[in-house]
Amino acid sequence: MPKPLVLIAELTHRCPLHCVYCSNPREMVRRDGELPTEAWTRVVQEAAALGVLQTDLTGGEPLARTDLMEIVGAARGAGLYVSLITSGAPLDERRLEGLAGAGLDHLQLSFQGAREENAAQFANASAGTWEQKLRVARWVKQIRIGLTLNFVIHRENVDQLPEMIALGEEIAPGRIEFAHVQYYGWAFANRARLLPTREQLDRSLEILKSAEERLRGRTRVEYIVPDYYAKYPKACMEGWGRKAMIVAPGGDALPCHAAPAIPGLAFDNVREHSLREIWEDSAAFRRFRGEEWMPEPCRSCDRRAADFGGCRCQAYLLAGDAALTDPVCSRSPQRPLVDAIVSATNAPRAGMPPAMPDWVYRPNPS
Amino acid sequence: MTPEMEARPRLAPGCRLNEAKQQPRVLLMPERALRLNGPSLEIVERCDGTRTVRQIITEMQKLYAKAEPQKVEQDILGYLALLHEERALDFE
Numbered sequence: 218m219p220k221p222l223v224l225i226a227e228l229t230h231r232c233p234l235h236c237v238y239c240s241n242p243r244e245m246v247r248r249d250g251e252l253p254t255e256a257w258t259r260v261v262q263e264a265a266a267l268g269v270l271q272t273d274l275t276g277g278e279p280l281a282r283t284d285l286m287e288i289v290g291a292a293r294g295a296g297l298y299v300s301l302i303t304s305g306a307p308l309d310e311r312r313l314e315g316l317a318g319a320g321l322d323h324l325q326l327s328f329q330g331a332r333e334e335n336a337a338q339f340a341n342a343s344a345g346t347w348e349q350k351l352r353v354a355r356w357v358k359q360i361r362i363g364l365t366l367n368f369v370i371h372r373e374n375v376d377q378l379p380e381m382i383a384l385g386e387e388i389a390p391g392r393i394e395f396a397h398v399q400y401y402g403w404a405f406a407n408r409a410r411l412l413p414t415r416e417q418l419d420r421s422l423e424i425l426k427s428a429e430e431r432l433r434g435r436t437r438v439e440y441i442v443p444d445y446y447a448k449y450p451k452a453c454m455e456g457w458g459r460k461a462m463i464v465a466p467g468g469d470a471l472p473c474h475a476a477p478a479i480p481g482l483a484f485d486n487v488r489e490h491s492l493r494e495i496w497e498d499s500a501a502f503r504r505f506r507g508e509e510w511m512p513e514p515c516r517s518c519d520r521r522a523a524d525f526g527g528c529r530c531q532a533y534l535l536a537g538d539a540a541l542t543d544p545v546c547s548r549s550p551q552r553p554l555v556d557a558i559v560s561a562t563n564a565p566r567a568g569m570p571p572a573m574p575d576w577v578y579r580p581n582p583s
Numbered sequence: 584m585t586p587e588m589e590a591r592p593r594l595a596p597g598c599r600l601n602e603a604k605q606q607p608r609v610l611l612m613p614e615r616a617l618r619l620n621g622p623s624l625e626i627v628e629r630c631d632g633t634r635t636v637r638q639i640i641t642e643m644q645k646l647y648a649k650a651e652p653q654k655v656e657q658d659i660l661g662y663l664a665l666l667h668e669e670r671a672l673d674f675e
């Protein structure tokens with residue numbers, strides 16, 4: 218039985234932003250359905266006892282929880298490395314100092330682009346969001362906790378990549394992550410406007426590779442590419458039920474963020490079961506763990522220990538069956554589904570730019 | 584980059600060892616963890632911003648008195664350079 222190393226704690230689905238690529242599920246948990254402080258305290262302790270080393274406190278916007286400092290303290294007290302994944306919106310310097318004092322190790326700050334207007338465009342954010350992010354980055358550097366800048370990139374902002382890199386160089390964090398959107402949840406609904414062209418993608422990779430070289434020794438540059446253009450799928454979650462465990466705001470334990478979209482999977486809840494019971498016995502974790510479940514061509518493929526057959530949620534979203542080989546794989550019989558999407562995206566467009574569908578903004582659950 | 588002998592290595596912001604009572608010992612950093620064995624742990628424990636690279640080498644040469652001193656120095660310089668490239672270490 219593999220041991221989990223990472224606990225992704227989705228503390229809430231509430232968030233003041235409305236990102237068009239948000240990875241939260243379309244059905245969100247409301248405030249009155251969220252786990253209380255004591256439950257999170259128990260969850261982080263059980264995670265540490267299971268061998269987990271690091272926890273990502275995320276959401277939604279984790280800062281929307283008024284008890285965040287207590288949860289950070291409990292996680293650090295249990296021996297975990299604590300990261301906060303945030304848009305930085307509802308934060309001031311005093312609260313950040315409090316969080317650092319409680320044991321916060323690292324803050325990951327997300328950006329919608331390199332320009333002030335991007336936050337409004339892609340996250341329907343209020344004015345001032347941009348300035349606020351820059352302030353948060355400064356504070357984090359001053360108090361000497363880890364800082365990652367996270368830029369989510371897609372068709373409508375990928376051309377500003379050099380500006381994003383310049384901003385990153387100016388802020389000089391330990392780590393910058395450029396994440397091409399992955400198509401689940403809200404991003405799946407907005408895919409037609411988000412998926413870059415092949416030309417955009419190739420150019421972005423060239424720029425990223427040279428930035429990685431240039432910043433070596435100063436900032437670690439990491440990037441995630443959209444796998445619709447890849448030959449083989451990504452090793453989703455580094456294998457189902459293998460490295461990571463996600464606990465959703467209401468306490469459901471998930472093998473992958475997007476797993477609630479898969480019909481027929483029953484999730485166990487941390488209110489009723491210990492993390493160990495869930496990790497070892499939950500039907501949802503066992504369903505796609507290891508190689509037993511694999512269909513052909515994965516079952517006899519030489520890459521199955523490297524990518525675990527790809528992403529189950531993507532197989533469901535694209536081909537209607539979570540137990541198929543990930544359709545982005547060039548060996549999958551369903552690859553033509555992805556090829557059709559890719560060629561529609563790259564079809565030459567004469568004259569007027571085509572009318573793009575309106576964004577579907579992610580709402581804020583009350 | 585070869586570290587300078589008088590520089591004082593210190594773990595970068597967001598990087599720390601787990602606690603002594605936790606096993607195995609690891610160097611924790613944003614979104615990753617590096618498992619440390621005997622000598623690598625002893626090196627990382629000395630990257631506290633007070634010792635110079637030269638001091639760390641001398642202490643390690645004493646600790647591993649049976650090993651070829653030149654080899655110990657090379658290994659340490661290589662390891663510090665690697666940690667720096669991973670952004671786990673600053674030289675002050």
Ligand code: SF4
Pocket residue numbers: 232233234235236238239240241276277278304340579
């Ligand atoms: S709306 Fe944006 S900031 Fe809020 S949780 Fe989703 S991705 Fe994160």
Ligand code: SF4
Pocket residue numbers: 449450514515516518519520521522524525526527542543546547548549
């Ligand atoms: S066939 Fe399956 S295991 Fe082989 S590369 Fe494709 S997804 Fe991976």
